[in-house]
Amino acid sequence: MSKAAELAALIANVNNGSSLANKNFIINGAMNVAQRGTSATGVGSTNSYPTVDRFKVSGFGSTAGRLTMEQVADGPSGFANCTKLTCTTADTSIGAGEGLTISQDLEGQDLQQLKKGTSDAVPITVSFWVKGNASATYTCELRDADNSRFNSQAFSVTTSWNRIELTFAGDTTGALDDDTSSSLQLFIWLHAGSTYTGGTHTSNAWHTTANQRVVDSQTSFCDSTSRTFFITGVQMEIGKATPFEHEPFETTLAKCQRYFCRTYTYGVATGTATVLGAVVTQAEASTVYSGSGTWRYPAEMRAAPTITAYSTQNADTTGKTTADGTDGTATIYGIGAQSAFICRHNDSSGVVANAFLKAHATASAEL
Amino acid sequence: MDIKEAQYVKELKSDEIGSIRIVVGDIISHVPTDPANTDYAEIMKQVKAGTLTIKDAD
Numbered sequence: 430m431s432k433a434a435e436l437a438a439l440i441a442n443v444n445n446g447s448s449l450a451n452k453n454f455i456i457n458g459a460m461n462v463a464q465r466g467t468s469a470t471g472v473g474s475t476n477s478y479p480t481v482d483r484f485k486v487s488g489f490g491s492t493a494g495r496l497t498m499e500q501v502a503d504g505p506s507g508f509a510n511c512t513k514l515t516c517t518t519a520d521t522s523i524g525a526g527e528g529l530t531i532s533q534d535l536e537g538q539d540l541q542q543l544k545k546g547t548s549d550a551v552p553i554t555v556s557f558w559v560k561g562n563a564s565a566t567y568t569c570e571l572r573d574a575d576n577s578r579f580n581s582q583a584f585s586v587t588t589s590w591n592r593i594e595l596t597f598a599g600d601t602t603g604a605l606d607d608d609t610s611s612s613l614q615l616f617i618w619l620h621a622g623s624t625y626t627g628g629t630h631t632s633n634a635w636h637t638t639a640n641q642r643v644v645d646s647q648t649s650f651c652d653s654t655s656r657t658f659f660i661t662g663v664q665m666e667i668g669k670a671t672p673f674e675h676e677p678f679e680t681t682l683a684k685c686q687r688y689f690c691r692t693y694t695y696g697v698a699t700g701t702a703t704v705l706g707a708v709v710t711q712a713e714a715s716t717v718y719s720g721s722g723t724w725r726y727p728a729e730m731r732a733a734p735t736i737t738a739y740s741t742q743n744a745d746t747t748g749k750t751t752a753d754g755t756d757g758t759a760t761i762y763g764i765g766a767q768s769a770f771i772c773r774h775n776d777s778s779g780v781v782a783n784a785f786l787k788a789h790a791t792a793s794a795e796l
Numbered sequence: 797m798d799i800k801e802a803q804y805v806k807e808l809k810s811d812e813i814g815s816i817r818i819v820v821g822d823i824i825s826h827v828p829t830d831p832a833n834t835d836y837a838e839i840m841k842q843v844k845a846g847t848l849t850i851k852d853a854d
Contacts, residue, residue, distance in 0.1 A: 735833060760826070
């Protein structure tokens with residue numbers, strides 16, 4: 430795209446309701462933030478957020494396909510990182526209900542400017558960089574989770590990085606709820622059974638028919654353990670495609686922490702035996718409860734999060750707090766969207782007067 | 797989510813239920829009883845389907 434065309438697209442998008450900054454609805458599209466870790470194996474048996482923040486991998490319909498998900502330093506020009514998926518267990522017998530997707534869910538309150546469900550509904554463009562081990566065709570889909578409506582298009586992968594730009598028509602049916610729940614989902618379909626492929630697919634048309642969700646020419650990522658899929662620079666914006674909006678690491682991290690955060694220092698694996706960053710307090714003697722203190726999250730979370738506490742002295746030990754060399758049972762009280770109280774019951778396992786109680790924790794309020 | 801155990805937890809010095817302590821694999825977590833929490837929604841879905849029973853609080 431020429432610079433003149435880029436400028437024209439940008440102006441047109443702003444006139445349609447986009448903005449010059451924060452135009453990208455996708456969080457962590459450059460794949461730079463990976464609080465949970467940079468590599469996960471055996472992915473695909475269920476829904477999970479294995480590595481890079483905000484990107485969910487879902488395996489369903491009992492697919493046997495499994496993959497490794499990694500954040501790797503291999504991106505197209507201007508991108509330090511990408512997400513790499515590698516098929517580790519093939520699934521060449523595709524059951525009807527099977528599917529494998531990488532996706533991101535978006536809150537309805539952040540999408541009202543799409544004017545979906547009105548006569549003024551605006552088009553949306555999804556763009557991203559992709560490559561693979563061989564030529565393949567996959568499906569990019571927008572799913573309106575509030576009204577169970579779908580719109581999808583095919584895209585091609587080669588062995589070189591290519592930027593895909595797909596514009597989806599505005600949808601005049603089905604308004605998105607103005608709340609903190611998932612309203613719109615961006616799906617990349619990597620594997621699908623006839624429940625999703627059985628109908629005749631129509632590109633870029635909003636519909637409600639499950640078996641028309643995935644394109645007719647869909648490749649199965651699980652057809653061979655030689656399959657790889659690389660993706661980065663994911664952007665979803667109003668109007669036409671414009672250059673990817675890069676942002677500082679700390680800006681992306683703060684956005685991600687609305688959905689997932691930890692007490693550990695960034696880059697230190699969850700479950701590591703360390704005191705650094707832990708929630709610490711000093712116990713009083715002769716009390717029924719000895720708290721490990723209130724953990725105030727680094728950002729207001731989307732909802733009250735699921736909390737997992739970790740010992741600071743025994744690696745990969747959950748449900749525990751540590752005091753003077755021993756672990757005791759951790760119970761979490763007062764879980765809110767801003768803070769939680771990590772408490773250790775005085776369970777006669779070593780808490781003495783003035784002992785320091787320490788705990789690490791993760792908090793998840795993912796969609 | 798393959799939940800092996802689930803038990804309600806009362807808030808400190810209160811009869812109010814604040815969370816559900818769950819065991820998934822070897823991970824122990826506390827899920828708040830907030831309908832907007834997707835783990836709580838999944839737990840309630842499994843309870844409704846009859847595949848999960850939540851123990852009463854101690």
